[in-house]
Amino acid sequence: MSKLLLRHMNSGQKGVICQVSAHGELGRRIRDMGLVPGTLLEVQGRAPLRDPVAIQLKDFTLTLRNNEADYITVEEVGD
Amino acid sequence: MRQESLIAVAGNPNSGKTTLFNAITGARQHVGNYPGVTVEKKEGYHQHNGQSLHLVDLPGIYSLTAYSLDERIARDFLVSERPRVVINIVDASNLERNLYLTVQFLELGVPLVLALNMMDEAKARGIDIDSEELGNLLRIPVIQTVARVGKGTDELVRAVAKASAEEHSWLPLRLSYGPDVDPVLDTLEKAIEDAGLLTDLYPPRWTALKMVEGDEAIVEKASQQDRGLVNRLLQHIEDLTAHVKSTLDAYPEALIADYRYGFIRALLKERVIRRSDTEGRLNLSNRLDQVLTNSFLGPLLMLTIIYGMYAFTFTLSEFPVGLFESGIEKLGEAAKFMIPDGMLQSLIVSGVIDGVGGVIGFVPIITFMFLAITFLEDTGYLARAAYMLDRVFRLFGLHGNSFMPFIVSGGIAGGCAVPGVMAARTLSNSRERLATILTVPFMNCGAKLPVFALLVGAFFQQSQAWMMFLITCISWGGALLVARVLRGTILRGPSTPFLLELPPYRLPTFRGLLIHTWERIWLYLKKAGTIILLISILLWTMMTFPQLSDEAKEPFETRRSTILSGLPADQRALVESEPAEDDSEALREIRDTLKEVDAEEAQLALSSSLAGQIGKSIEPVSRLCGFDWRINVALLGGFAAKEVIVSTLGTALSMGETDPEETSSLSDRLSSDPYWSPLLAFSLIVFSIFYAPCFVTVVCLVRETGSWKWGIFSMIFNTIFSFVMASLVYQAGQFFAVSI
Structure with a gap:
């Protein structure tokens, strides 16, 4: 599975934070x-102007700006 | 009688902290501020078996760092006030992340009682928690609660009372942060303990931990005590940072966080948490979000909801506002009846009753506006709106949360900047918050509408709707541009990280809505009683003194008596009686002539008053915008409340008192006056949008920013800005009109 930045993930894509x-x-x-390595997340969607991005964690939903998502590297996981 | 015990209530935002606080303390609350800052401090009492519990609601925080004001306040309170017990309220349906703050409390060592709130939601999501086991592992009392319905609060209070009666010192939890951090932490702890560095305030290991985490507040405090030692300690930390960076490509503070989460995960695995339903995470909230934050439907629904909020506020407040207004009017009449004609009567009626009455007139609007906002906030919708609009506001150096203050202040014409300024409390960063507070008064509040209605009605009859739309665009454009400029100059600084939680949609409790709204109104009224009273008396004085001399009054007296003496006695009595439906044409004419004389006298009185003199003395400058002294005086009056511009303009144009709701005669007068032109009207519109906020707003602004500095800044800056804009409009208009 490939590593990519959270910014480049699409809606519905899942991954585990690695850095x-x-x-x-x-x-x-x-x-x-709670965004630490090992955390599973799923991209829930983006705001109407494509920024910020909403991500679904185990127990809650969090939104962050694209330039903040740039610091988070995720290893993609399939379903 | 035992002495009272200080209890702090702490927890994450959205964990139901305030609901729990309300459930325990009931109506016995007191709202104030933490010393020196504008963050609200809520206090309340609860009696338990003769023991008095004094509860303080700490701001909602995610961690005990010192980046935001809220966190600093919470931390300083725990350390300096040393509460007997800290109630840590956690959202049971989101336990892992909520416990991150709990671990930090344990590291500090404060006596903790854990309230596992929202147990109903957790159960509904298939999360089963063994609270007894959790308590055993953490060695603290753990109580299950559902604060919304008051479930578990009695048990919680018993546990708190028991814990507070016990004598105990702080017992910091000693966690391991891995083979790299631990040895350095041990070295630092020993050095700190030996030197007694801040040991009167914090446990030594905690000070060491904060220094490794790069906590500037602690480093600075420690440096004041022993700079040499701190520098030596920082050297150790630098070595550690370099080592961790080269071997693990990470920062020590990140390692520490990882180990804390590791501790929590291990804790929860040990028989504490069981999930019966790991599938089907797409719960109700997520499905709602698919519609409510949808790229296309989301903004449309948002407009609908905003419109609904306005409709709710203004429909419902129409009746009480009318009631208040007629009440104030009656009070004024009663005062006129009871106090003999003269200065005192004028002071009480025009200065005190009208001034303070105007302030109280805002109360219904504030009430309903805040009920609506609190409802949207408590349901979780406000966070969605901030999420959807953040990109737009960020362009101008603001934040998604700036959206509500703008809308409330009149982003769609007809709000009020007073609740707008207060609504900016959802912004945590002080620069973004200030930029928002300083620019929301540019929105078109309900009081500016009569001014626009008058001018647009008189000069832009053909394109009224278009003009109103243009006015809305001008105020938004101006506000956002000024915000951008402020954030690039005096409020320069990085934007705060966004990282906004979208809490699950919840139905707010009625009681919570009422308490929250009441707090807002009370704060507002307290201010209204003091400063606003003073300013309205000051404005009244400026418009009344110096009075016309007897010689100046004489011609008017003569004219009145000439008119009356030319009439037979019975006619004279009729003229002085109350007007009636069946009055003859001749009688009406006489009355109108008398009114004209009165109006001319009022105009002369106004022009020779202090306000009139000021208006005249600034005429050379105000001519750049096209304003003569009459407009200047009207604008000065508008500082009391913007709709006063209309009534003062009426007096200045010797139209007598003009009712802002009924301006057709003034409008005719303006459109036929050769001095006035559409260009002048437009210049005045631009000036009215941007100039100094009304004094109620200024007072609120001072309260919310905690200093008069920003109140004075907004008065001066806004007036200069509006002057420049209006002059540009007027001069450019004249230039092109001449060249055409």
Whole structure:
């Protein structure tokens, strides 16, 4: 399975986070929301202007901007 | 009687924290601010078996870092106030992420009682939690609650009372953060303990942990005590960072977070959580979102919902507003009857009753507006709106959450900037919040509408709808551009990370809606009673003094007595009596002539008052926008409330008092006055959109930003900005008109 940035994922695509390269405040916020390596996520959709992106985690839905999704690398998983 | 125990209520946003707080404390609440900041501090009391529990609702936070104001407040409160017990409320249906904050409380060592809230939702999603097992593993009391219906709160209060009665010191949890971080942490902990660095405030290991996490607030505080030691410690951390970066391509703070989540996952696996339904995650919320945030349907539905909010607010507030207005009017009449004619009567009626009455007149609108907003917020819809619109607002340095303040203030004509400014509380970043607060007064509030209606009606009869649309576009364009400029200059700074949670759709509790709305109204009224009263008296004074001298009044007196003395005695009595339907034509004419004399006198009085003199003295400058002293005075009056522009303009044009709701005669007068032109009217419209907010808004702005600085800034900056815009319009218009 291939690795790709969260920004480039399509609606309905699933993956496991393998790296979060942000640090400082953004990195902290991302981790506060539970986006750490090993977390399974599914892209739920995008806002009408294609940004931000909504992702579905195990127990909740989170939205983040594309430029924030750039820091998150995901390994794609099939169904 | 035992002494009261301080209890803090903490947890993630959307975990039902406020609902639980309301359920425990009931109506015995007090809303204030944390010292020196504008973040709301809610306090309440609960009596349990003679023990008094003093509860403080901490801001909703995701972690104990010090990046946002909310987090700093929560952290400082725990450390400096040392509550006997912290109630940590967690969303049981989203346990893993909620426990991340819990772990950080445990690291700090505060005495904790865990409230597993929303157990009903968790069960509905097939999540089964063994709370006793969780309590055993964490060694803290764990209580299951459903705060919405008050389930489990008695048990929770008992556990809290029990815990607070016990004597205990802070017991920090010692976690392992892996083979790289642990040795450094041990070294730091020992050095900190030996030197007594901040040990009166924090456990040594926690200080060490925060330093490794790069917590600037802690580093700074520690440096003040022992700079040399801190620099040595930071050297250790730099080495660690370099090592972790080269071997694992990660940061120490990321490793620490990973280990915390690892701890939580291991904890939950140990017999605590069982999921009977791992499939079918596409629950009701997700299905709703497929429609409500759909690329095409989403924006359409959003417009419908906004329209519905307006319709709800204005339809429902129409009756109480009318009631308030007639009540104020009656009060004014009663005062006129009870106080003899003269200065005191004028002060009480025109200054105090009209001024404060105008403020109270806003209450119904604020009430319904906030009921609507709170409803949208509590259902979870507001987060969706922010998500859909973030891209647009970000272009101008704002945030998706800026959307509600703009709409409430009159983004679609007819709102009010007062609740708009208060609605900006959903923004956590201070720069984005300030930029929003400072630009929402440009929206077309309901009080500006009579001004536009008058001018558009008088000069743009043919294209009224088009003009109103243009006015809306001008105010949005101006507001967004100014926001952009502010964010690029005095409010420059990076945008906050967005990372917005979309909470599941929930039906709000009626009680929660009422409490939240009441808090807003109360804060508003408290301000209205003091400063607003002062300013309305000041404005009244400016418009009344200095009064006309007796010589100046004399010609009017003479004219009145000439008119009356030419009449037979019975006629004179009729003229002075109340007008009636069957009055003769001649009688009406006499009355109109008398009214004209009164109006001319009022005009002269206004022109020689302080306000009139100011209006005249700035005429040389205001001519650039085409304004004469009459318009200047009207605009000065508009600082009290924008619709006052209409009534003051009426007086200044010697039309007598003009009712803002009934402007047809003033409109005819303007369109036939040679001084006025469509260009001047348009220039005045532009000025009215952008100039200083009314003083009620200014007072709210000061309250919300916590300093007069921004209130004064908005008055001066907005007026200069509006002056430049209106001058450009007027001068360009004249230039092209001449060249054509």
